[in-house]
Amino acid sequence: MSAGSVLLWVVLPYVAVTIFIVGHVWRYRHDQFGWTSRSTQLLEHRLLAWGSPLFHYGALAAIGGHVLGILIPPAATGAVGIDEDAYHLLAVIGGGIAGAATVVGFLILLYRRATVRRVAVTTSWLDIAAYGLLAFAIGVGTAETLAVQAFGDAFDYRDSVGAWFRSLVTFQPETESITDARLIFQIHAISAWPLYALWPFTRLVHAWSIPLQYIGRPYILYRQRYPAAR
Amino acid sequence: MRVRAQMGMVMALDKCIGCHTCSVTCKQVWTNRPGAEYMWFNDVETKPGVGYPKRWEDQEQWRGGWELDRKGRLRLKGGGRLKKLLSIFSNPDMPAIDDYYEPWTYDYKTLIEAPLSKQDPVARPRSQLTGEEIEIKWGPNWDDNLAGTAGRLEQDPAMEGLQEQVKASYEEAFMFYLPRICEHCLNPSCVASCPSGAMYKREEDGIVLVDQAKCRGWRFCVSGCPYKKVYFNHRTGKAEKCTLCYPRIEAGLPTICSETCVGRIRYLGLVLYDSDRVEAAASVPDEHDLLDAQRDVFCDPEDPEVRAQAARDGIPDDWIEASRRSPVYALAMRYGVALPLHPEYRTLPMVWYVPPLSPIVNTLETDGYEADPDHILPAIDRMRIPVEYLANLLAAGDVEVIRDVLRRLAAMRGHMRKREILAEHDEQLPAGVGLSVTDVEDLYRLLAIGKYEDRYVIPQAHTELASHLMEQQGACGLDFEGGPGNCGMIADPAAAIEKANESFMLVDAAAKGGLGDAARLDAPSEPGDGGQDFNLLQVLHRGPGEQAGSG
Numbered sequence: 001m002s003a004g005s006v007l008l009w010v011v012l013p014y015v016a017v018t019i020f021i022v023g024h025v026w027r028y029r030h031d032q033f034g035w036t037s038r039s040t041q042l043l044e045h046r047l048l049a050w051g052s053p054l055f056h057y058g059a060l061a062a063i064g065g066h067v068l069g070i071l072i073p074p075a076a077t078g079a080v081g082i083d084e085d086a087y088h089l090l091a092v093i094g095g096g097i098a099g100a101a102t103v104v105g106f107l108i109l110l111y112r113r114a115t116v117r118r119v120a121v122t123t124s125w126l127d128i129a130a131y132g133l134l135a136f137a138i139g140v141g142t143a144e145t146l147a148v149q150a151f152g153d154a155f156d157y158r159d160s161v162g163a164w165f166r167s168l169v170t171f172q173p174e175t176e177s178i179t180d181a182r183l184i185f186q187i188h189a190i191s192a193w194p195l196y197a198l199w200p201f202t203r204l205v206h207a208w209s210i211p212l213q214y215i216g217r218p219y220i221l222y223r224q225r226y227p228a229a230r
Numbered sequence: 231m232r233v234r235a236q237m238g239m240v241m242a243l244d245k246c247i248g249c250h251t252c253s254v255t256c257k258q259v260w261t262n263r264p265g266a267e268y269m270w271f272n273d274v275e276t277k278p279g280v281g282y283p284k285r286w287e288d289q290e291q292w293r294g295g296w297e298l299d300r301k302g303r304l305r306l307k308g309g310g311r312l313k314k315l316l317s318i319f320s321n322p323d324m325p326a327i328d329d330y331y332e333p334w335t336y337d338y339k340t341l342i343e344a345p346l347s348k349q350d351p352v353a354r355p356r357s358q359l360t361g362e363e364i365e366i367k368w369g370p371n372w373d374d375n376l377a378g379t380a381g382r383l384e385q386d387p388a389m390e391g392l393q394e395q396v397k398a399s400y401e402e403a404f405m406f407y408l409p410r411i412c413e414h415c416l417n418p419s420c421v422a423s424c425p426s427g428a429m430y431k432r433e434e435d436g437i438v439l440v441d442q443a444k445c446r447g448w449r450f451c452v453s454g455c456p457y458k459k460v461y462f463n464h465r466t467g468k469a470e471k472c473t474l475c476y477p478r479i480e481a482g483l484p485t486i487c488s489e490t491c492v493g494r495i496r497y498l499g500l501v502l503y504d505s506d507r508v509e510a511a512a513s514v515p516d517e518h519d520l521l522d523a524q525r526d527v528f529c530d531p532e533d534p535e536v537r538a539q540a541a542r543d544g545i546p547d548d549w550i551e552a553s554r555r556s557p558v559y560a561l562a563m564r565y566g567v568a569l570p571l572h573p574e575y576r577t578l579p580m581v582w583y584v585p586p587l588s589p590i591v592n593t594l595e596t597d598g599y600e601a602d603p604d605h606i607l608p609a610i611d612r613m614r615i616p617v618e619y620l621a622n623l624l625a626a627g628d629v630e631v632i633r634d635v636l637r638r639l640a641a642m643r644g645h646m647r648k649r650e651i652l653a654e655h656d657e658q659l660p661a662g663v664g665l666s667v668t669d670v671e672d673l674y675r676l677l678a679i680g681k682y683e684d685r686y687v688i689p690q691a692h693t694e695l696a697s698h699l700m701e702q703q704g705a706c707g708l709d710f711e712g713g714p715g716n717c718g719m720i721a722d723p724a725a726a727i728e729k730a731n732e733s734f735m736l737v738d739a740a741a742k743g744g745l746g747d748a749a750r751l752d753a754p755s756e757p758g759d760g761g762q763d764f765n766l767l768q769v770l771h772r773g774p775g776e777q778a779g780s781g
Contacts, residue, residue, distance in 0.1 A: 032443035038467035039447050041320065042327050043359065052319040117360045118327070122464065203467075209446045210318075211425035215311050219422035223430040225691070 008190065009175040013168050016193035023200030024208070037206035043118040047108055055105025061098035062141075065091065070162045071169070087158075092150050099142045106138060130195075130202040137191040144184045155182050161189055233529055233540040234505045235549055236416065236436030237479055237498065237688070238558040239488070240568045241409055242584040242677055244639075245495040248375065248407040250274050252487035252496075256411075259486050260473070265465025267333035267358045270370055271472035272487045274409045278386040278619065279373040283329040286458040287387040287572065293323045294456030295419050295575030296512060304513045304576065306419055308453050314425060323453035327464070331368045333358040359464075376405050388622040404615045406586045408623070409495070411487060412459040412472035413571065413579030414438050416503065416527065417512045420471075423454025428469070434691065435500075436580065437474045445469050456575040480691035494680045499556030499687040500549060501580070502529040502540055512576045517626040520573040527578065528563055531556070552689040557676055558582070565665065565673045567635050574626040584677070585620045585632060587639045638663045642670045642677075 028035065041048050068077075069091055077087055110131065113119050148155050164178035178186060199205070256272040275281045289295055293308040308314070308323050336353035344351035357364040373382060383389065414431075418438050421429040428444035429451055431437070440451070440460070447467040451460040460471045475485035479498075483489070488496035504527055511523035529536040531553040540550050553559065561568040561584060568582035617632045625631035641663040648654040660670040676684055 033466070033468070036445065036447035036467035039449055039462070040464065041324055041449060042462045042464050045320070045324065045326050049320045049322075053317075056319040117362065121360055206446060209426065211315070211427075211446070211448065213427065214315065214425040217311075217427060219306075220418065221421055221427055221430040222433045224433045 005175045005179055009164065009178050010168070010173045012190070012193050014173075016197040019197040020199055023197075024205065027200045027205060035205055035209065036203065037209075038122075038203040040119045040122055043122070044112060044116045047112040047116070051105045051108030051112060053105070054101045055109055058098050058101030058103075058105055062095070062102055065095045065098055069095075069158060070165045073162070073166060074158045088149075088154060092145070092154075095145055096150060099138075099145055102138055103142050106135070110135070126198075126202050129198060130204055133191070133195040133198060137188065137195055140184065140188040140191055144182075144188055148182065148184065155185065157181065157185050161185050164189075231507075231539055232505050233502050233536065233543045233545065234433065234436065235540075235545050235553065236501045236503055236580055237414070237474060238436075238501045238556075238562075238580040238582065239411070239474075239485075240497040240558050240561045240582045240584065242495045242497070242561075243406055243408065243586040244584065244677075245493040246274070246407040246409060246586075247493050248274055248276065249492050250371070251490050251492050252409055253370075255486045255490040256472075259475070261470075264358075265463040266461070266470060267335075268327060268330045268370075269461040269463075269470060271459070271461075271470075272409065272411045273370060274407050275371065276374050276376060276405055277408045277623070278383055278389055278405065279376070280382060280385045282331075282370055283325045283458050285385060285387055286325075286456075289456055289575065292325065292453065292456070292458065294454055294458065295577055296417070297576070298513065298515065302513065302515055304509065306422055306454060307456075308419075308423060308450070311425075314423065314450055318425070318448055318450075321449045321453055324449050324462075325452070325458065327359065328368070331370055331372070332364060334364055334366060337363075376403060388619060390622065404619075406615060408571075408583075409487070410457065410459070410571075411485075411581060412438060412474070413457055413577065413581045414472075414474055415580060416505075416508050416524070416578035417576065418455075419575070419577050420451040420455040420460050423450040424448070424469075425450060429460075432476075435476075435479065437476050437479070438471070439473060439476070440469045440471055442466075442468055456572065456577065457579070479688055480693070482688050482690040484686040484688060488686065494685065497557040497561060497676075497685050499558040499560075500553040500689070501556060501559050501562070502531055502536060502545070502550075502553050503527045504529055508578060512578055517574045518628040518631075520576065520626060521570065521628075521631060524570060524573065524578050525563060528559065530563070531559065546689075546692050549689045552687050555687045557685055557687060560672075560676060565638065565669060567638050567673065569624040569631065569635060571624060572626070573624075583624055584639070585624055585635055586615060587636055587643070634663075638665060638673075641665065642673050645670050646674050646678075 041052075074084070074087075078084075082090070113123055113127075113131075144155075160177045160181040164174065164181075167174045167177070178189060181189075252272050253270055253274055257270060260271050261267070261269040270282065273282050281287060285291060289307060295307050296304050297307045299305050309317070334355045334357050337356055338353050340351050341353050354363055355366050356362065372378070414437055416436070418429070418431060421431060421438060424445075425448050426444055426446045428441045428446070430439060430441065432439065445468040447462070447469070449462055449469070451469050451471075452458070452462050454460075455471075460469050462468075463470050475483075475487075478485060478489075484496070484498050488498055507527050511520075511527045514520060514523045529540070531537065531540075531550065537550050540553075541547065558568075562582050567584050569585065570579045570582050572579070613636075617629045617636070618627075620632045621627050621629040641659045642665075645656065645659045645667070648656050648659070657667055660667050665673070675681075
């Protein structure tokens with residue numbers, strides 16, 4: 001393990017994840033008022049009606065695919081009866097659809113943000129930074145899925161990128177498996193960390209507020225102003 | 231039975247002169263901020279007219295409020311919980327800014343800095359969304375006084391079914407004003423629509439508020455409210471609404487819109503109601519029964535049993551006494567002249583209206599009629615404001631309800647005219663509409679004289695019941711950047727409120743001790759030591775879009 005690869009494949013991820021966690025705790029404790037999706041639907045809704053669901057559903061599916069492909073070891077999927085060919089088919093088709101939806105949705109949203117003046121003026125530097133990092137990560141990810149996985153010679157990232165990622169998760173970091181991976185996969189793996197580091201300081205925090213508790217909640221909520229009275 | 235107190239309002243439309251003072255003073259106090267420019271917590275609409283936002287009354291388009299499913303159970307018209315979560319990325323029923331209007335200001339600098347010239351300088355309108363020059367095509371009250379309604383009259387949803395008798399010609403046109411604020415409903419569909427649980431109804435006085443700290447900007451309250459009185463702040467990304475000026479109400483003062491009302495049309499007072507019967511009342515199958523169902527939910531403060539139960543349910547004695555003097559209860563229940571706006575939305579609204587009578591009486595008098603209930607009945611359908619129109623607005627289309635109220639008002643006028651002008655005493659007039667002479671004369675005093683202390687019976691909030699009052703000082707500023715004034719914080723919102731309950735309403739989390747100190751609404755946010763909290767997005771929002779003039 002060279003110093004450079006340790007910096008890139010061990011230090012960077014842990015620093016980014018530390019900023020990610022500490023940043024979120026700090027933001028949640030001190031900035032509830034700023035914790036919002038910051039929707040611009042009021043200002044423009046026709047493009048949003050297509051772009052936003054495509055992007056969000058696509059991204060959610062893609063995130064699920066990453067969990068399946070990177071976090072879960074091939075042995076585990078094999079144990080439940082999904083062999084390598086079946087997995088590859090699933091990953092390429094499922095990942096292809098999710099990726100396509102994400103890319104198309106993202107492009108619509110970018111076009112909307114750039115061309116609809118009402119929306120454009122609400123855009124902050126933080127938004128631009130987040131969009132840039134997202135665009136890079138999505139772009140590289142889509143390129144590798146198309147060029148290598150779907151139409152190329154299908155690189156086995158689960159035993160390389162996946163192994164490295166799982167070594168980080170289990171706090172036994174190693175760099176050999178990732179440095180052996182194809183360059184485009186290495187770039188995609190690196191592209192995630194700046195995004196995670198920036199995440200808690202942008203409106204991306206709304207991702208943690210998906211209101212699933214609404215499902216089991218009573219409709220009408222009451223609150224007491226002076227509970228001490230009772 | 232569980233008795234709660236609700237601060238309600240009645241507006242006597244006869245007295246509204248359409249001056250918009252209420253709207254302006256409300257705006258100065260609450261929505262004169264970036265992101266809130268287009269919001270009017272109070273607005274005054276000319277009826278007939280399309281309203282603000284356009285055609286807000288058409289729930290087939292906007293899908294606000296409640297409806298009954300096939301089994302007769304209450305459900306949100308905008309769809310259930312799952313449908314909401316699935317459409318969270320793009321709310322299909324949300325009005326666009328252009329359905330309200332594009333807010334603008336004027337280039338006032340030109341007036342000051344223009345060089346000397348023969349022509350006066352002109353301040354051009356500039357959009358408050360983009361900062362660019364705009365051509366003004368629509369505004370918050372574009373059809374004021376029927377302006378330009380000739381081609382637009384048929385767009386008023388309440389005109390359905392009475393096209394033939396409505397004439398837009400100058401001689402035969404009718405109009406009246408409808409001031410609107412949040413209804414602070416007993417069964418608020420905005421609260422039910424909020425996925426984050428950020429909206430709530432206050433137990434003490436029924437005021438419906440948005441917790442700015444908990445709101446995540448999912449926008450379903452905006453589409454869920456059938457009155458379109460919850461707004462989305464496009465700068466802060468949070469929902470905002472009429473607060474019923476709760477800081478004033480807590481101090482025993484009327485709301486700004488009431489205080490500054492030139493026509494003195496507004497009445498504020500407590501109504502005691504049984505919260506256990508709210509869901510059943512909102513679920514009655516026939517829309518025409520909703521008015522009576524809501525009246526049945528109200529409790530008579532003259533009933534000693536009601537007062538005893540109210541005391542057991544924690545309502546302070548002076549509040550119970552205040553409810554006995556409530557002008558809202560008197561107008562809605564004792565005299566039966568106030569009606570809820572669009573009861574068919576099934577939200578059990580708590581801002582009621584006395585329908586306008588003046589144009590009717592005037593028309594009749596020129597026809598040789600006296601305002602006598604015996605004579606007014608056959609002529610009622612020839613009145614200037616069609617009863618059908620008022621019925622569509624205030625009685626779910628039930629014209630008999632409107633006729634009944636108009637007869638009471640006419641009887642009051644007839645009785646007082648006979649007493650004051652002809653010096654006659656006739657008990658037949660009041661009796662004919664089911665009121666006593668005392669009732670009618672009390673109603674006259676309340677409506678026509680309208681002393682300040684009779685119009686506003688507002689008991690102060692019991693701040694002595696709250697602990698740690700010192701901590702609250704300065705913890706709730708109204709003027710922080712982007713703040714709507716409603717800065718209620720909750721330390722552990724999830725634990726405090728999210729006590730999932732089988733019942734329709736989460737009514738007793740606090741009573742069971744579930745809320746406790748941590749959830750006190752205006753306590754300083756626990757972990758942040760109060761004053762250290764800030765808004766990251768606001769602080770860092772110095773992006774390329776930050777143009778001078780809109781900030």
